[in-house]
Amino acid sequence: MKDSELCGEISKCPETSPSCSSPPSAPSSDLRPSADQQAGDPHGAEPGGGGAEAEAAFPARTPVTRPDPSSLSVRGAARSPWPGLTLDQLQRRTARCSELPAAAHPHRYRHRARDAAMFIRLTARILRRLVCGRVGPLWMWKALLLFVAIVFAGQLLGVIFNRSGVQPAVHSIFSSPDAQGPSLGSCQPHNHIMFLKTHKTASSTVLNMLYRFGEEHNLRFALPLGYQLGYPLPFNAHRVKGYRGPRVVEFHIMGNHMRFNKMEVEKVMPADTFYFSIIRDPVALTESSFAYYKEVAPAFRKAKGLGEFADDPNKYYDPRLRNNQYARNLLWFDFGLDHNANFSVALAQRGEDLIRRTFKLVLISEYFDQSMILLRHALCWPLDAVVSFSLNARQQKPSVGGVSGIWMGKAAAGAGGGRPQARTPPNLSLTEDQREKLRQWNALDWYLYKAFNRTFWEEVDRFGRKQMEREVALLKMRREHLARVCLRDGGKPVEAHRIRDKNIRPFQSGFVRILGYELEPGLDNATRMSCLRMIRPEIQYKDLLDSKQFPQVPPIQAPQNPMLLAAGAGPFLRPEARKKEKPVGSEIGVRTMEEGSKDWDGSRLVRRNQTVVRGSGTGRSP
Numbered sequence: 001m002k003d004s005e006l007c008g009e010i011s012k013c014p015e016t017s018p019s020c021s022s023p024p025s026a027p028s029s030d031l032r033p034s035a036d037q038q039a040g041d042p043h044g045a046e047p048g049g050g051g052a053e054a055e056a057a058f059p060a061r062t063p064v065t066r067p068d069p070s071s072l073s074v075r076g077a078a079r080s081p082w083p084g085l086t087l088d089q090l091q092r093r094t095a096r097c098s099e100l101p102a103a104a105h106p107h108r109y110r111h112r113a114r115d116a117a118m119f120i121r122l123t124a125r126i127l128r129r130l131v132c133g134r135v136g137p138l139w140m141w142k143a144l145l146l147f148v149a150i151v152f153a154g155q156l157l158g159v160i161f162n163r164s165g166v167q168p169a170v171h172s173i174f175s176s177p178d179a180q181g182p183s184l185g186s187c188q189p190h191n192h193i194m195f196l197k198t199h200k201t202a203s204s205t206v207l208n209m210l211y212r213f214g215e216e217h218n219l220r221f222a223l224p225l226g227y228q229l230g231y232p233l234p235f236n237a238h239r240v241k242g243y244r245g246p247r248v249v250e251f252h253i254m255g256n257h258m259r260f261n262k263m264e265v266e267k268v269m270p271a272d273t274f275y276f277s278i279i280r281d282p283v284a285l286t287e288s289s290f291a292y293y294k295e296v297a298p299a300f301r302k303a304k305g306l307g308e309f310a311d312d313p314n315k316y317y318d319p320r321l322r323n324n325q326y327a328r329n330l331l332w333f334d335f336g337l338d339h340n341a342n343f344s345v346a347l348a349q350r351g352e353d354l355i356r357r358t359f360k361l362v363l364i365s366e367y368f369d370q371s372m373i374l375l376r377h378a379l380c381w382p383l384d385a386v387v388s389f390s391l392n393a394r395q396q397k398p399s400v401g402g403v404s405g406i407w408m409g410k411a412a413a414g415a416g417g418g419r420p421q422a423r424t425p426p427n428l429s430l431t432e433d434q435r436e437k438l439r440q441w442n443a444l445d446w447y448l449y450k451a452f453n454r455t456f457w458e459e460v461d462r463f464g465r466k467q468m469e470r471e472v473a474l475l476k477m478r479r480e481h482l483a484r485v486c487l488r489d490g491g492k493p494v495e496a497h498r499i500r501d502k503n504i505r506p507f508q509s510g511f512v513r514i515l516g517y518e519l520e521p522g523l524d525n526a527t528r529m530s531c532l533r534m535i536r537p538e539i540q541y542k543d544l545l546d547s548k549q550f551p552q553v554p555p556i557q558a559p560q561n562p563m564l565l566a567a568g569a570g571p572f573l574r575p576e577a578r579k580k581e582k583p584v585g586s587e588i589g590v591r592t593m594e595e596g597s598k599d600w601d602g603s604r605l606v607r608r609n610q611t612v613v614r615g616s617g618t619g620r621s622p
């Protein structure tokens, strides 16, 4: 054999070639140990147990035994795996391979060549042992190979799942079997989701679940530039931070307040997006809205109490005034429909059809737990993903003098925790007659509520009432369990100023106290993180996600003055706009804008006939 051929061959293991399984020549068989060596070798060829299996895998294989290292060192000097070459010859020739570029230093390189040959000899021996199955039974090597393949596949799948966002985060109690809930079959979790966040319907609690799920699964949110997606203007795709044209960027979840506009939403969200929303009884919704937007909606501002407003809404309501959508058919408005249209059944049915065509599920706030079970099955989510603590709740004091449900509102506790000022809360009590008047005033919403309520229960029937009861019971148990683990005082909601951690104080609206939660002290890190996600208020959560998605650009700071925030509802002012703001009147909770100032999303505002509008707007609700 020529040196050049050998130098090429030297890098190959002769035993990995067919010669390994069926040594072709005498020198190989010469390396076989003697019978007594074989008997004393616990790793002898085709050792016990694996023999038959290996035989089947390598039917033509001649038994080859592991050479004894000592015999190799002694006898190997004269024998080599390369036919016709002793190991000494091989060593000398290998040395010549190494010497080729170093002819000027023959001694130095002869030593190196000798070392290299030693190394090769050792490596060949190890490989021969490994590959030829001399060390351990063959089945063991097969099992090892299978194990490595599984680990590799697992890693690969992990990378894929991490990318598509269905790799669950590791938690403590959150990773217990109870967290999964009853089986969902073989469905795949939805991760293209559009939630129309209607106002005063428990939508912040739902949004929190979406935030949690998205954060835990590294999904990308279609976040607003400020805190709402252009509300109350119809949604426009350019309101989404990071939007660069139809489907250029993959967004998974969209859920901040917007006035729905299907065509524009479809520019942002993928075609297989699951659309859902939530509605609430319009009387309860108006009560919540009145308490919350008393000083934001001109129609509410003029009325002393909700009863007064209900008695004669037309006396207070001007359809041209901005923010009056909070006072009439707010659901209809949020779905992008004309909330000031005169009611007719035909019109209402058309609206309902439009909504049904897009929204695969419409939840009902009054049946929140049943809604969560339907949602979990529709999205193929584990139980924990839909377990929540009620967010954005008003403080309610027991009724006085037989009047039901008086909501107590004092001047907002500062977001920074300032003591509340004593204020007369608006009277929210209603007679049955006034409730009926409110249904008529909000006839379009009332129609929607009845229609979707009916189909909601049809859906529950299809799901199975018994199964629903079982799953709702599990959901409640899980919520109670998590409340005991996560929350101080067993989960009683508390006023913002009592929450020690300022970062999780909910923002406040003018007249009402919005309650939040405190974490149980002493939780381990993983549990604390998961618990914190469940109670982190909407504004802070949006900022956090924003900073994760856009690490370089600091998010717009949430205004510290709660008066400027109709707590997640009214449009927020950007900091520069706030400087120019000049409140009309001295009442806390009044939020007004000067002509020429900018709204939270940067739109210029002008005043026309007593109506504050955006530069290109009409002044009426769009």
Ligand SMILES: Nc1ncnc2c1ncn2[C@@H]1O[C@H](COP(=O)(O)OS(=O)(=O)O)[C@@H](OP(=O)(O)O)[C@H]1O
Pocket: 198, 199, 200, 201, 202, 203, 204, 205, 287, 288, 289, 365, 366, 368, 389, 390, 391, 392, 393, 394, 567, 568, 569
């Ligand atoms: N789980 C659950 N079940 C039933 N109701 C709930 C739930 N979570 C929140 N809420 C009530 O929803 C009201 C707040 O609604 P939103 O979060 O949609 O308000 S906002 O538009 O985002 O400001 C607010 O209603 P009011 O307290 O009547 O104002 C909350 O108490």
